[in-house]
Amino acid sequence: MPGLLEGKVALVSGAARGQGASHARRLATEGATVIVSDIRDHLGQSVAEDIRSGGHQATYLHLDVRSTEDWATAVETAEAEFGALNILINNAGICEMSAVAECSDDEWQRVIDTNQTGVFKGIRAAVPAMQRAGGGSIVNTASIFGLKGTHGYGAYVASKYAVVGITKSAALTYCYANIRVNAVAPGSVDTPMLAEEVKVFEQNPDFDWDAHVRKYPIPRLARPEEVSEAVLFLASDLSSYTTGAVIPVDGGTLA
């Protein structure tokens, strides 16, 4: 049986590890040619090699989502080497935990440049190529913290609310061009990013991380692969009547 993404070309940002690596693997198993991109070149290359060794199609490309030039090169590569760009997964992100009043200018700018401006630059670069391809699907990575606040994480929450905003604006704007734009809003996902956050939580002897997780309606962390299934749904024609949506993958937290 042909895969859901047979003949499609998909670009995944931040795909060297964590959720991005999982998304790249999942899209490839459905027949997409996947451009695995990141700034961690060595790790990213091994993700692409691993996908190829499983009999699927993938290549690695250095893409710093903050760089307009890197986005232009990525889109050019998709079109020149693989014939089109059909799917963009804007997944790359960083997490900084400072509260608003403790957030330095540098921290603010770092988070906004990657999480917010990076998504803007990705959509801006991809839309003309998707128009040339006759349409496409863009999946942005927001967070439950793009739909609710939390203590601390001032710049991060601001950046993820912005991702929700640009998702809806771009969805409405590019409907005419058969380009759908949606987002996933993960809760706590078991990735290197979360592991780094947990190390900080554990410095507080009064905070019990495991007890915190057990209070989630589904009382555990998400596996990256569980987010990838929502990404696949949004990337593929399974979601052909869905645009401007933000789908929580959060074990019921927002409910």
Ligand SMILES: NC(=O)c1ccc[n+]([C@@H]2O[C@H](COP(=O)([O-])OP(=O)(O)OC[C@H]3O[C@@H](n4cnc5c(N)ncnc54)[C@H](O)[C@@H]3O)[C@@H](O)[C@H]2O)c1
């Ligand atoms: N892990 C969670 O609990 C969680 C929850 C909600 C949302 N998210 C979001 O999911 C996405 C993926 O996070 P993850 O948990 O897999 O994190 P991760 O840190 O494990 O992976 C993120 C990847 O993004 C890459 N990256 C960082 N800056 C980049 C840049 N400027 N250009 C290109 N790539 C860059 C990193 O090198 C890394 O490979 C992020 O947008 C994150 O904010 C994560």
